[in-house]
Amino acid sequence: MQNLDIIEIKSFVPAKNFEDSKRFYQAIGFELASDFDGIAYFRKGACSFLLQDFYESAHCQNFMMHLLVEDAASWREHIIKSEVSSAFSVSLSELVSQPWGMLEFCLTDPSGVLWRIAQNQ
Secondary structure (H helix, E strand, O other): OOOOOOOOOOOEEEOOOHHHHHHHHHHOOOEEEEEEOOEEEEEEOOEEEEEEOOOOHHHHHOOEEEEEOOOHHHHHHHHHHHOHHHHOOOOEOOOEEOOOOEEEEEEEOOOOOEEEEEEEO
16 A cells, blocks of 8 residues: 655745845744755744745746744734844735734735735634
8 A cells, every 4th residue: 555645845035135035934933943955944833944046026926925823913923023024125924814814914025925824713
């Protein structure tokens, strides 16, 4: 019998300015676990993603990540306190209760990648 278990899945997040993006993700609490040959491995707890030194405007403007957290309000407050909005000229939305049963806010990274940070309600 075949074992088809999945260990993990990671996304390759594009970066317009690789160094700025690495600083941004560290500022919001991700750990830079490795950085080699244009790929930076970020993690927080059991979750991770790969930041790539690659930029294509249309790709970045249409790239989204969804981060499911226990407490979206605490995460939003954490983002505000990190001061990334002013330091990296990124946008941060209000916390919204969505009709699909999630409380969420949006954050763009320095390349224009949209992060939807949400909790189940």
